[in-house]
Amino acid sequence: MITTRQKLLAICAHIGYFLGIGFILIPLAIMLFCKDDEFVEYHAKQALCMQVVFAIVSAGVTILCSVLIGVVFFPFIGILGLLWFVCSLLGAWHALNGEVYTYPLTGRLVSKLENN
DSSP states (O other): OOOHHHHHHHHHHHHGGGGTSOTTHHHHHHHHHTTTOHHHHHHHHHHHHHHHHHHHHHHHHHHHHHTTSGGGTHHHHHHHHHHHHHHHHHHHHHHHTTOOOOOTTTHHHHHHHHHO
16 A cells, blocks of 8 residues: 555655756655655656656757757757656656556666666
């Protein structure tokens, strides 16, 4: 049975960026401090991977925008940001219901990293 504490930590991992503290720090801290809890650690890993990938893509588009090539990619970052927002809300919803959630773009990346 998934406890309320587990659900709350998993939800915070997905939507912790609303707090403005750091979108990578919250799931990283949850993942490091809750290694003994599979449910919370799974959600924290999923959220962390998605947020790191989004940060890397955003940085790349920002750099490309500074040389005017990235203007073409600017709508892409908006679409990716919207997808990130919706997927993190879905992840929080699944965590609230005690279910596991795999992000559509990075879910397989997390499982590959775990196997290595």
